[in-house]
Amino acid sequence: MDIKDYKNGIGLLLLLFLLVCPWFSGSYYAHLLIICFIWAVVASAWNLIMGYAGIFSFAQLAFFTVGSYASGLAEVWLGVSPWFGLFIGGLISAFAGFVIGFPCLRLKGLYICLVTIAFHQVIPIFIKLGAKWTGGDVGLMGMPHYHLFGYNFGGSKIGYYYLGFFLFLLFNVVIHKIINSNVGLAFVALRDSENFAESLGVNRQKYNMIVFVISAFITGVMGAFYIHYLKVATPRTLEIEIFAAAIMMVVIGGLGKFPGAIMGAFFVTFLDEWLRTAGLIRPIIFGVIIIGAIMLFSRGLSGLIESFFEWLDKMLGKNTKINLGDNH
């Protein structure tokens, strides 16, 4: 048996575990796992644009919030069905991605980062300006629960758990497919030899825009799901502490490593929960972890695991070069 098979086997076992988890874990852990699913997708979509496409965007949580408010507002004020609300969240967020991407993606490096963080910073002001509809700082409430064939999702965590699990699988498969598609290949080419790739007709602008909008769409859908699960949308998702947690997921997971961001999301969500009692110290611990992860483990969690498998490989006396997921 090859090392690669071991890894796929472990991954499959973990997925099976997650599939049956809510039946014995109790609602507290089911809740934590739902939160994990949401952040795993957000972090993975962020990793797609930051780690693979090399677009240094800080607008991820802005898209998350835009998606959540878009679906929330459409349902509360227009009476749209919550299933369609998910789609609206993604669509409006993708549109915001297009509008922001249009001036932003022409820029280079740090400029993109700084303009997107400025965008991030403007969103809560608009939420406050529209307090009549959005509920301002208190938040937007009154989103309906999901119903499917007469089953009400509001009854227990199980419904939301499987919906979250479905979205988690679906979007991570989509992201995985993108990374391994021609688009992903274009980014590898652009990274390895920008001039050569462009002379062969790889259009950076076009590919950047495609992944930027797709990532915004995915993030927006998760934003919509998030507020339906929590039953309230607030500008708090834009606060620096959540931003730090989200960036930590990508950094700890390892920039530009596919399953890394997912691992990072699970790790950070549980860490965040355990540190809930730490109070004022909590953000400081986050800061230390971000700096420590960059200075000491620049390859992230997935890098560590990769090293472990390399070691295992050597122990087993095989020389097959292994590759965790699709890191480049």
Added chain:
Amino acid sequence: MQILTPIINAVISGVILGALYAVMSMGLTLIYGVGRMFNFAHGAFILWGGYFTWFFYSKSHLNYYVSIVLGIIILFVLGLIIDRIMLYSLRKKPDFGIISVLVTLGLAIILGNAGDVIFGSRIKTIPKIIDGFLKVGDFTITYHDIATLVISVAILLFLELFLRKTTVGTALRAISQDNIGAKIVGINLDRLFAFTLALSAALGGISGVLLAPRFFIAPFVGWEILFKAVIIVIFGGLGSVKGTLISAFILGILEAFVSMYMGMFWVQPMWFILLVAVLFLRPRGLFGEWA
């Protein structure tokens, strides 16, 4: 004349804001010029200018002006220390641009919240530099604003002289124009980077003292100030001293008018719209020299 009064008032407060914003953002511009690094911890430096002054003045009962100077000196040293233990080794990495943002983001979170942990989260304020106000005809202006303007302009002039006339200043300009060329002629980038980070921390500290009476001294204020500075420096063009100066005054005056006619809430959105418009026409900001 009666119609002009509010306009003149807005221009005056806009110019004062502009001078203040220029000092506040100049540290970011200098360190970007020298090291191509965007320092997310700059807001925290500004915040700590306020914390140190508050601590020495209100807690240790030192003289007010001594407290300010002490705070600035500590920030200068802190800048040197941060360079030594964090940035020195990272600077050799090829993707320092991204790494520096992430690392300084972590640092900003640590420094920003450390104040609350050490001193408690009660709201802290420091007194104005000079109390009272001046009244000329229809116009009133506080002495603190006048002092802010005078100090800011003095600092900017001093910086300009420093960059033009001294060897270190010339080296600083050389590096921001041509990194490799400057190294070839023997400029020690490592020492200059450390010095510039320390200088920008000190500049942040001064602007923190000037800003503190306008805000409280609390963690979220550091971020608010940082995000303002972010818009100012990209609007003017990253790394351009001239660009930062001009954009600080443009955005300061815009802020004064917007908050007079539309309300405080609209300042950030209007800044953002203007920023996007400028970047659409000039992707490197008003005076940015490289994209």
